[in-house]
Amino acid sequence: MLRRQALSLEWVGDLINTSINYLFSRFEMFFGFSPILNAPRPSVILQMVGGWNFRCHHLTAKYRQELSASYRLTIGSLSTPEQHRLAELAALQTVHTRLVGIHVRRGDYLDWMGGRYFYDDAVYQRIIQEIRDCFAAEGMQCIVAVCTNDTISSYLGQDYSTGGSWVFDQLLLQSCDLIVGPPSTFSLWASYVSSTPYIHIENATQSFNLSSAQICPG
Template sequence: AREHGRKSISMRFCYKYQYFKICHTKGHNFLSYVFAKYAAKWGLMPTVEFNDIAEEAIQRDASLIAKHKHVLVKGWCVRFYDLFIKHKAEIIDLFSFDAPILKKTRDFMGEKADDELRLGVHIRRGDYKTWHNGKYYFEDADYQNYILQFQSLFPNKKITAYICSNDPMLDKESYKKHLKGIRVVISQGGQEDDLCLLSECEYLIGAPSTFTLVAAMYHDLPLYWIEKKDEALSLNSFDKFNHLFQNIR
């Protein structure tokens, strides 16, 4: 939309996930959501669905948007990688956290010590138990192994590991027990607090997920996606947002 001088709203942020600047910008309200949803449902507004990841299909669907004054865009394959990077600064600004959330997070983390290094760890469970046959579902011991490997990369630093998870049965005590010499902090907030907390760390580790990817986006943090439970970790294992984002498939 920005590339072609069109105005746009994100329907999900008209009524849900009310944690970001975009939710308070012009047009982002529940009335806009209802209007767009039912206008499309009743055939008063055309819908363009991005359901094919092939580049030619994406460009074909994009051309349909330009033919209409108002159009509803949907689908998992809206993937304009280059344009996202081009407009990333504006996107980061639009999705900046509301001040109370950011303050709450920074108060929770406290002042950083000179010799402290903050590692954010996202333990994704839930749907990952079955998604892709559990390919990225890892046990506590696997995450703990990577945290200890991370510690070994910085022998002169005091590591604080901030643990965020969607697993209500997470064995929190096992992390404090097995991560010797590491200060372990378990997140106590909701998903918005977890995302903000991860974004305020210095390094990130987690299973492949857009949750950690978005967290890394805010301050261009080094991120390591665990794809196998027994890989050796090095500083070269970490990557930045632009590369990871442009290679999502």
């Protein structure tokens, strides 16, 4: 049912897109200028785009500041207890103490891409220990906060587990000094909005390497 509705909406969108392009092209052919820019142009194409698979990285990079300002979540979106928990975690961050957010993506990842990025607890336990060892070698401590869209069956070596809303998890990741987890738009968005470095775990045997951290450009 939902698939038929989606296909129907896609067909309507294509029809609207084609109709608008036709009207604007006929207008410009008759009057000799674009009704959009109000200036002479050899041709005009208005393309309506959208959908999960649409990407335009150079524009999201170019307008990063504007997009971040428009879509950034605020602490006012959290409940009072969640606001207090976020403030408590932020207070732990110092020059020598880093807050690391671990995104344990489960749920739909059991089936997505054949479960390629659905890692068991042992993988996260190893990664968290490697993170601690890496920061210790730099003379720093780290507070590890785990957020997930599923339940955690065992202790992973974390200092804190969220168990809150997705809004809280997103704001927590944005508040961290580093984000670590499997490839996911959830962690990418947190990096993009807050300029927080992230490291994606591409496979279950990957070792933690701090030098691979990067900020999502768009």
